[in-house]
Amino acid sequence: MKPQSLLESDPIDDYLTTKPRIPFKIPEEVPSGNYGLVINGYSLAHALEGNLELELLQTACMCKGVICCRMTPLQKAQVVELVKRYKKVVTLAIGDGANDVSMIKAAHIGVGISGQEGMQAMLNSDFAFSQFCYLQRLLLVHGRWSYNRMCKFLSYFFYKNFAFTLVHFWYAFYSGFSAQDVNETWSLRFPELYEPGQHNLYFNKKEFVKCLVHGIYSSLVLFFIPMGTIHNSVRTDGKEISDYQSFSTIVQTSLLCVVTMQIALETTYWTMISHIFTWGSLGFYFCILFFLYSDGLCLMFPNVFQLLGVARNTLDWPQVWLSVVLSMVLCMLPVIGYHFLKPLFWPVRVDKVIDRIHHCMSHPLPPRIRTRLKHAGSRRSAYAFSHKQGFGALITSGKTLKAKFPKKNSFPFKK
Amino acid sequence: MKRGSHDCQSRLPDNTALKQQQLPAYRLQLTATKILSGFFITGVFCLGAGVILLLSAKNIKEVEINYTEKCSDCAKLRENTANFDKECTCSIPFYLPEAMKGDVYMFYKLYGFYQNLYQYVLSRSNSQLMGIDIKDVSNCAPFKNSHNGIPIAPCGAIANSIFNDTIVLSYNLNSSMSIKVPMLRSGISWWTDKYVKFWNPGSQNLSSAFAGTAKPPSWPKPVYELDEEDPENNGFINEDFIVWMRTAAFPTFKKLYRRLSRIQHFTEGLPAGSYSFGITYNFPVTKFQGEKSVVLSTLTWSGGSSLFLGLAYTVTGALTWLAFFAMMAIHLRLKERKTLFHQE
Numbered sequence: 001m002k003p004q005s006l007l008e009s010d011p012i013d014d015y016l017t018t019k020p021r022i023p024f025k026i027p028e029e030v031p032s033g034n035y036g037l038v039i040n041g042y043s044l045a046h047a048l049e050g051n052l053e054l055e056l057l058q059t060a061c062m063c064k065g066v067i068c069c070r071m072t073p074l075q076k077a078q079v080v081e082l083v084k085r086y087k088k089v090v091t092l093a094i095g096d097g098a099n100d101v102s103m104i105k106a107a108h109i110g111v112g113i114s115g116q117e118g119m120q121a122m123l124n125s126d127f128a129f130s131q132f133c134y135l136q137r138l139l140l141v142h143g144r145w146s147y148n149r150m151c152k153f154l155s156y157f158f159y160k161n162f163a164f165t166l167v168h169f170w171y172a173f174y175s176g177f178s179a180q181d182v183n184e185t186w187s188l189r190f191p192e193l194y195e196p197g198q199h200n201l202y203f204n205k206k207e208f209v210k211c212l213v214h215g216i217y218s219s220l221v222l223f224f225i226p227m228g229t230i231h232n233s234v235r236t237d238g239k240e241i242s243d244y245q246s247f248s249t250i251v252q253t254s255l256l257c258v259v260t261m262q263i264a265l266e267t268t269y270w271t272m273i274s275h276i277f278t279w280g281s282l283g284f285y286f287c288i289l290f291f292l293y294s295d296g297l298c299l300m301f302p303n304v305f306q307l308l309g310v311a312r313n314t315l316d317w318p319q320v321w322l323s324v325v326l327s328m329v330l331c332m333l334p335v336i337g338y339h340f341l342k343p344l345f346w347p348v349r350v351d352k353v354i355d356r357i358h359h360c361m362s363h364p365l366p367p368r369i370r371t372r373l374k375h376a377g378s379r380r381s382a383y384a385f386s387h388k389q390g391f392g393a394l395i396t397s398g399k400t401l402k403a404k405f406p407k408k409n410s411f412p413f414k415k
Numbered sequence: 416m417k418r419g420s421h422d423c424q425s426r427l428p429d430n431t432a433l434k435q436q437q438l439p440a441y442r443l444q445l446t447a448t449k450i451l452s453g454f455f456i457t458g459v460f461c462l463g464a465g466v467i468l469l470l471s472a473k474n475i476k477e478v479e480i481n482y483t484e485k486c487s488d489c490a491k492l493r494e495n496t497a498n499f500d501k502e503c504t505c506s507i508p509f510y511l512p513e514a515m516k517g518d519v520y521m522f523y524k525l526y527g528f529y530q531n532l533y534q535y536v537l538s539r540s541n542s543q544l545m546g547i548d549i550k551d552v553s554n555c556a557p558f559k560n561s562h563n564g565i566p567i568a569p570c571g572a573i574a575n576s577i578f579n580d581t582i583v584l585s586y587n588l589n590s591s592m593s594i595k596v597p598m599l600r601s602g603i604s605w606w607t608d609k610y611v612k613f614w615n616p617g618s619q620n621l622s623s624a625f626a627g628t629a630k631p632p633s634w635p636k637p638v639y640e641l642d643e644e645d646p647e648n649n650g651f652i653n654e655d656f657i658v659w660m661r662t663a664a665f666p667t668f669k670k671l672y673r674r675l676s677r678i679q680h681f682t683e684g685l686p687a688g689s690y691s692f693g694i695t696y697n698f699p700v701t702k703f704q705g706e707k708s709v710v711l712s713t714l715t716w717s718g719g720s721s722l723f724l725g726l727a728y729t730v731t732g733a734l735t736w737l738a739f740f741a742m743m744a745i746h747l748r749l750k751e752r753k754t755l756f757h758q759e
Contacts, residue, residue, distance in 0.1 A: 225727065227664075227665070228721075228723035228724070228727060229721075229723060229724050230664065231665060231667070231721060231723065232667070232669065232719060232720070232721045233718045233719040233721045234520075234522070234669070234671065234714065234718055234719045235718060236714055236715070236716055236717075236718055237714075238518075238520040238603070238671050238674060238714060239603065239604065239605055239671060240604075240605070240658065240661050240670065240671065241718065242663055242664055242665065242668055242669075243661045243662060243663055243664060244530070244531055244536060244662045244663065244664040245661070245662075246664075247664035248664075265443075265445075267443060268442065268443055269440040269441075269442055269443075270440055270441040270442075270443060271438040271439065271440045272438065272439075273438070274440075295607070295611050298541075298611075298612070299545065299611070302541035302542040302544075302545050302547065303540065303541050303542055303551075303553075303554060306541055308607060308608075308611060308612045309605060309606075309607025309608065309611065309612065312607060313605050313606075313607060317718070318716060318717065319717050319718045319724060322464065322468070322717075322724060322728070323724065326461075326724070326727055326728060326731060329457055329461060329731060329735075330731060333454065333457065333735060333738070336445065336450055336453070336454075337450075337454075337738055337742065339445065339450075340445070340447065340450045340742060341742065341745070344745060344746070344749055355753075
């Protein structure tokens with residue numbers, strides 16, 4: 001307890017006396033030294049009562065690490081819920097036994113370890129794997145990728161919809177370094193790259209406004225470039241190109257080419273599947289276009305399918321494709337330029353880390369001494385506790401640990 | 416606690432590249448060199464395309480004559496709809512200082528006529544125009560049936576408002592003699608429109624094929640009398656009708672009216688000299704503050720004489736190059752600073 005907590009101005013005291021309606025969050029504090037907290041289940045039963053729980057939470061959050069031992073399953077869940085209720089964080093609980101299930105279910109993200117303790121933890125969790133050490137990879141590699149991809153998807157989704165819908169809006173006036181990404185090894189070595197996810201940096205109100213602006217700009221380009229192209233124009237043989245149906249086909253084709261290019265730019269890892277779906281969807285658009293504008297379909301349902309022959313008559317003239325290319329250039333170049341200039345002028349911590357990575361890659365360090373890592377591989381972890389006789393021998397024999405390096409580890413570790 | 420080995424293996428995902436997320440992948444990395452060279456190449460391409468387009472647009476010769484005001488007495492006559500059966504002609508002389516070499520096309524251009532109004536665009540019956548069901552007038556409000564309840568063919572607002580001025584170009588060979596410039600009425604509409612989308616119903620005798628239907632209220636003659644000299648251009652497949660039915664996207668538009676037939680004196684195009692337009696003024700535009708004009712124009716590979724695309728490409732190319740130089744300068748300056756920083 002710090003001396004200031006006795007003052008009336010302390011926010012926690014204020015909360016305790018007044019109990020306001022709005023959900024209360026504990027302010028962040030930085031301790032003046034390195035502290036750890038060890039508390040057992042018996043003491044926790046008292047510490048989680050009434051007003052003491054806030055004190056416990058405040059103290060615990062100021063410590064570098066907290067060890068709660070001998071807890072009942074209910075207490076585990078209560079601790080997680082305490083953190084969730086009073087701190088603005090995302091909680092993750094990891095456990096391997098049936099007594100961890102309530103904790104796993106209480107946290108935002110529950111991770112179960114499948115192993116000797118049974119299947120219960122795994123069945124109730126969001127993620128499951130077989131070793132505690134895989135948690136690092138889950139967070140720093142998969143978690144980061146998942147967040148990045150989700151944000152990219154949301155931005156792209158809103159951008160595409162704004163671009164398309166606003167084109168209709170403009171017509172009504174007339175009748176109308178990528179974030180340079182890094183691979184897995186680097187993301188494990190530089191955990192700071194995980195921070196944008198924690199601070200919700202890649203999709204928030206500011207990003208939404210950015211993709212709104214991007215959508216508006218794209219819609220302006222996609223409307224006015226085709227309009228200018230066909231406005232007072234005819235085809236090379238004098239026949240019509242400035243009709244309503246041709247105009248809509250040209251705008252549609254430009255839009256699809258532009259958004260395909262946009263998603264091609266956003267895709268970092270191009271596997272065969274990405275190629276098939278990206279270019280395939282563009283090709284599929286043209287197939288559908290020709291099908292819907294074909295003679296057969298339009299003759300069968302003349303009042304429904306009215307655009308007979310438009311694709312054939314519009315899309316084989318050079319000025320149409322020149323207009324599509326111009327729309328693509330005008331939409332994509334500002335985006336690429338922005339991706340290039342943003343890390344130079346407004347570098348975020350991630351960009352600085354990426355700079356360091358590039359520097360490391362161009363100036364490789366001598367290979368690190370392996371002894372420390374070997375120790376980590378052969379250290380017996382302290383997570384297993386036995387409530388039944390007979391497991392200790394199994395654990396100490398080392399049979400439950402996977403071999404980390406292909407070379408045989410010649411350090412027999414004796415307890 | 417022992418588990419059977421087959422039990423463990425059945426839960427493992429297959430060790431294929433797909434399931435282990437180890438598919439061979441190409442990593443898209445936009446490095447500075449790639450971006451800068453991309454900008455440079457795009458700038459070169461856009462500037463080149465822009466210059467070519469501008470040069471080809473400059474080669475086009477175009478003559479436009481706005482005759483709404485020139486034929487003002489006809490315009491006033493047409494403002495009163497009771498005068499619909501009074502014919503009014505108007506003659507507009509003009510002079511071509513240079514010959515128009517090659518194919519010459521004659522268009523009529525309308526200003527302020529909103530063919531893109533939503534209800535107007537919907538008011539047509541494609542099944543009727545295809546010759547499938549001549550009495551299907553379901554979408555054609557407000558021009559479905561005549562006042563006796565007989566279905567109109569062709570129905571709808573688009574057909575009813577067809578442009579019905581006649582424009583004849585005459586060339587003055589010398590001060591006393593003027594000849595009519597031979598013009599073609601065919602080959603002015605899309606092939607798919609003329610031979611697939613529009614089709615006359617039933618038999619050869621068009622007037623019997625159209626029996627049981629009435630003409631649109633604003634038309635002087637019924638549809639099977641649109642071009643009695645050429646049965647290929649009569650009825651629904653009349654090319655002027657087809658061209659009008661292809662609704663324009665914007666309120667200012669020009670539609671192909673006639674093509675020069677390169678025979679007699681006009682094998683090389685239109686020679687220089689004095690010409691005149693003889694216009695039978697039927698289409699009223701002054702009531703909605705619209706205007707109409709006739710356009711004579713040659714064409715190139717890039718279409719009409721619109722300078723827009725050429726200008727847009729040139730401007731884009733220039734801006735791209737500007738951006739390229741700016742980004743290159745920034746990149747070099749910051750690179751210097753970074754290497755200095757790492758050296759320290």
